Amino acid sequence: MFGDVDQELRRLADDSDFPHRDTARVAQRFRAGGRAADLVAIVDDPHACAMTDVLFAMAGAQRPWLNWVPMPSEAITNMADEFGSRIARGEELRLGQAGLSAAEPPSAIAAARRVAGDFEVGIGAFPAPDIRVPLRRGDYRIWRYDGTDPVAAVAAPSPEAVRVLHAVADQPWASPLSGRIQAEPLGDLPMDDLLGMLAHLPGPPDTERYRFLAVDSPTYWYRFLQPWVCLGILRHREQEPWATSTRRRVLVDLAFGAEDWTSDAALFALVTAAYHDPARRREVHDLVRARLDAALASHRLVTIEVSLARLMLITPGCTADDRAVAAAAIARAATDDEEPAPAPPPKRRWWRRSH
Incomplete structure (x- = not known):
């Protein structure tokens, strides 16, 4: 830019x-x-x-969250990106089922299905802390579980809501400040539509940018749209006093709900609010740190941990201790990525060609 x-x-x-x-x-x-x-x-x-x-x-140019949303890192989205890219290049493939050794965020599974079709997902385990259990009980949620399968807990958005999303989210924001301004038309939508887009994940706009992403990283649009929608939630009913507002309750409930992409998307909107209004900074800082601490305390992989750490680093009020904790999380993930993965056990093919 x-x-x-x-x-x-x-x-x-x-x-x-x-x-x-x-x-x-x-x-x-x-x-x-x-x-x-x-x-x-x-x-x-x-x-x-x-x-x-x-x-x-x-x-903030070319910096995570300040200019772009972190890429998906889940096993299910890596698989779907490879599969979807091959379909976009003209291969005729159909995915029947896929297996995960441990549960991953429901939005990641939903995005993979949007890219690769409504395939069956087998989940081997839900290690503690159970990804299905909210960190805090709130009034708003977008996911429920049917056994091991995540299911949208809200109705699908209206076509008009999807049209507005496509108009607003056609490009990345130059900064959170400009993104907040651009999201105003989303804020005019009913809350049911905003929540519906978070769970039902509308497809991308038909633009050159997203035609390219369909070949390169087809799940990225679904990761990208959720922070835009959360900025819309931030702009919803702005005449309400912040402390008792619907927009604040929704964003906090999403941030501390079932572990999901919407957890950090909601926190990103709250960080944006903190830059816009200094009176919100202490609360937002404490919320971001609490969510990062919860991720670090988990004795299992938390796929949004690095993303939460990067949010901590740009949160107003970020202290030297916050920086150290966030940097350690990022370094640990980098070390894990460099370690060679063990060879997977033999298993039957999870996709088949269409004839």
């Missing part, structure tokens, strides 16, 4: 005629050190104007 961001920031910081050169230097500092306090300093500029938002976007 900005070409060479670092070069442009250097130019602005050195331009004596540029009225926001000090803020450009703060943006440079964030890109060098990644400290959330620098992002806060940009957005809290006492002389803020439209250029402040541009500098905030430049600071």
Whole structure:
């Protein structure tokens, strides 16, 4: 979007005629050190104007959550991406069933089915803490389980809601600040439609970008749409006082509901709220840290753990301790990825060609 961001920031910081050169230097500092306090300093500029938002976007360019949503990392989505890519290239394949050694987020399973068809998923185990059990009981949920199978607990969205989603979410946000503004049409939708899109996962818009992703990473749209919808929830009934608002209750319930992609998507919307309104920052910081701590305390793989850690690093109020905990989570995941995977046991083929 900005070409060479670092070069442009250097130019602005050195331009004596540029009225926001000090803020450009703060943006440079964030890109060098990644400290959330620098992002806060940009957005809290006492002389803020439209250029402040541009500098905030430049600071966060090509950074997870600030400019793009982390890619899916689940085994089920890796399988579906390979399968869906082959279908998009013209192969005639049909997936009958797939097996998981342990449960994965329901949105990941739903996305895999949207890409590869309504195949049967066998789940070997639900290790503790059970992924199906919310961390906190709330009033809003989008998933229930029929035994081991996740099922949408809300009605499907209206066609109009899907149309609005496609219009709003055609491209990534330049920054959370601009994303919040762009999401306003989603906020005008009924809450039932917003929740319905989180669980029923409408397909992508028919654009060049998503035609490319259909070949490259077909499950990514489904990961990408949920933070957009959560930004819509953030804009829902904004006249309600924040502390008792429906939008706050929904986002907190999703963040601490059954472990899912919507957990970090909802937290992303809350982090966006914290940048927009300083009065929300302490609460949002504590929510993000509590959700990250819960992931780290699990004695099993939590596929959204790294994503939660990256959110922690950009949350207003992020402390040195928060940074250390988040960095350790990211480093641990990188180490796990480098270790050679054991050879899988022999098993029968999980897909078959159509004739």
